[in-house]
Amino acid sequence: MKTFSKKPGAEDSSLVPCPLCAGRDFEKQWKQPNPFVRCSDCGCVYQNPQPVREHLVQRYDHEYLEYELQNEKNFFRLMELGLRDIGFDTIAKEIGTGGAFLDVGCATGMLLEAMRLRGFKVQGVEVCEPAARWGREHRQIDIYPGPVETFSCEPGSFDIAHSSHLIEHLTDPVAYIHKMHTLLKTGGYLIVTTPNIDGAQARLFGYQWRSAIDDHMVLFSKRILVKTLVSQGFSVVKTKTWGGLGAGTCNRVLKALADKAAKRFGFGDVVIILARKHADE
Numbered sequence: 001m002k003t004f005s006k007k008p009g010a011e012d013s014s015l016v017p018c019p020l021c022a023g024r025d026f027e028k029q030w031k032q033p034n035p036f037v038r039c040s041d042c043g044c045v046y047q048n049p050q051p052v053r054e055h056l057v058q059r060y061d062h063e064y065l066e067y068e069l070q071n072e073k074n075f076f077r078l079m080e081l082g083l084r085d086i087g088f089d090t091i092a093k094e095i096g097t098g099g100a101f102l103d104v105g106c107a108t109g110m111l112l113e114a115m116r117l118r119g120f121k122v123q124g125v126e127v128c129e130p131a132a133r134w135g136r137e138h139r140q141i142d143i144y145p146g147p148v149e150t151f152s153c154e155p156g157s158f159d160i161a162h163s164s165h166l167i168e169h170l171t172d173p174v175a176y177i178h179k180m181h182t183l184l185k186t187g188g189y190l191i192v193t194t195p196n197i198d199g200a201q202a203r204l205f206g207y208q209w210r211s212a213i214d215d216h217m218v219l220f221s222k223r224i225l226v227k228t229l230v231s232q233g234f235s236v237v238k239t240k241t242w243g244g245l246g247a248g249t250c251n252r253v254l255k256a257l258a259d260k261a262a263k264r265f266g267f268g269d270v271v272i273i274l275a276r277k278h279a280d281e
């Protein structure tokens with residue numbers, strides 16, 4: 001499965017401070033030509049210079065919808081496995097029927113359709129307008145067609161906020177986490193899935209890692225994502241990583257072994273975190 005990446009067109013870009021700590025000092029992350037730097041203060045890896053948000057969001061057009069439609073079953077299966085790994089069934093049972101589930105970066109709404117079947121009230125946010133429209137028309141799901149930055153809703157509306165492969169695309173991931181904190185009820189859960197720059201594949205492939213692409217503004221490690229969540233008022237309930245070696249890079253037996261080891265020892269290519277909003281001070 002290929003990661004969607006659109007060749008950037010004529011876009012304005014500018015030098016930016018570290019998206020996590022606002023530090024201005026950085027070094028190149030990899031020696032080879034690529035857009036990623038590492039913050040000298042907090043260690044966050046991010047694109048610098050990076051395209052302005054208004055231009056970035058324009059990358060998600062009808063081509064992205066086509067890509068999603070071709071891959072949605074695979075993505076759904078992976079999301080289901082990730083949710084199982086962090087104990088989603090237990091929290092779903094605890095919340096009970098009628099809980100409110102938000103999926104940010106919901107694409108065509110396949111996960112939301114499944115959550116609705118499980119008894120959740122569902123709502124989506126999707127920057128790709130054709131994908132949001134598709135989900136509304138074909139699945140009758142309420143999907144806000146625009147970037148999460150402009151989505152608004154009553155504070156404390158949701159029991160669960162979920163995002164899979166969304167946070168690494170944002171120019172301001174801290175604002176996103178802060179917004180999810182506001183939109184969640186006290187005791188509500190945030191679930192975030194993103195590529196793991198501390199994983200075996202990132203270390204092995206360096207600048208050619210499959211997630212070191214133009215569309216990713218920030219490349220998180222589990223440690224840095226946990227720290228950021230905690231700084232915004234969440235406690236981390238559970239973390240899990242998975243994916244030892246990429247499909248097609250080795251034989252199936254070796255891949256199965258590497259995948260098992262990655263999950264067990266926490267050096268997988270993708271990290272999923274279950275965090276909880278605690279009571280306001």
Ligand SMILES: [Zn+2]
Binds near residue numbers: 019022
């Ligand atoms: Zn920093």
